[in-house]
Amino acid sequence: MHQPQLSRRSVFKLxxxxxxxxxxxxxxxxxxxxxxxxxxxxxxxxxxxDHTLPxxxxxxxSELATLKVLVDLILPADxxxxxxxxxxxxxxxxxxxxxxxxxxxxxxxxxxxGLAWLNTHTWQLHGKPFVDITEAQxxxxxxxxxxxxxxxxxxxxxxxxxxxxxxxxxxxxxxHPATWESLGYVGNRPIAGPYPGVPDEVIKILGLEGV
Numbered sequence: 001m002h003q004p005q006l007s008r009r010s011v012f013k014l015x016x017x018x019x020x021x022x023x024x025x026x027x028x029x030x031x032x033x034x035x036x037x038x039x040x041x042x043x044x045x046x047x048x049x050d051h052t053l054p055x056x057x058x059x060x061x062s063e064l065a066t067l068k069v070l071v072d073l074i075l076p077a078d079x080x081x082x083x084x085x086x087x088x089x090x091x092x093x094x095x096x097x098x099x100x101x102x103x104x105x106x107x108x109x110x111x112x113x114g115l116a117w118l119n120t121h122t123w124q125l126h127g128k129p130f131v132d133i134t135e136a137q138x139x140x141x142x143x144x145x146x147x148x149x150x151x152x153x154x155x156x157x158x159x160x161x162x163x164x165x166x167x168x169x170x171x172x173x174x175x176h177p178a179t180w181e182s183l184g185y186v187g188n189r190p191i192a193g194p195y196p197g198v199p200d201e202v203i204k205i206l207g208l209e210g211v
Contacts, residue, residue, distance in 0.1 A: 057094040063115050064090045069131050071169050073142060080182040084173050092172040114161025
């Protein structure tokens with residue numbers, strides 16, 4: 001079958017037309033609208049180049065002072081790890097409960113309401129705020145609310161508060177590099193020579209012998 005041939009003149013016309021078409025703006029092509037979400041989710045949308053916190057920290061100085069005592073009673077310093085307050089746990093908790101997400105707002109109500117309850121309860125027992133009583137008295141109060149299943153009915157709010165506070169304190173504490181040694185975690189370290197493989201004791205724990 002005879003194939004149609006384009007003349008050189010026709011080819012030049014097509015090239016010229018294509019060049020002109022490429023310079024014509026397309027009226028319909030508009031830039032996308034900017035995102036309007038007020039807050040980024042810190043878990044799915046982290047921005048490590050911007051360290052500005054987009055929300056306020058709600059706790060007052062007196063509340064932070066009470067938290068400092070509480071977190072150190074939960075996690076005091078030892079020979080391998082610092083006290084919880086030494087690595088900024090009160091500030092971490094203040095930032096956490098100030099976040100605008102639903103679970104954080106629930107924690108805000110629990111923690112701030114719990115701090116108010118704790119000081120009221122302490123005043124009823126000792127006529128002083130929690131930070132001003134002795135460590136033995138502080139420990140006695142916490143012992144009375146450390147187990148929701150055993151706490152007296154009148155201490156139920158305090159028990160809920162302390163359960164949440166303890167969970168958040170432990171979570172914040174053991175995600176800080178200063179506490180990793182106490183967990184036996186050494187982090188990423190270079191290994192000289194060939195890779196030695198998974199230790200035998202770990203393989204045994206996982207039940208993967210001979211796999």
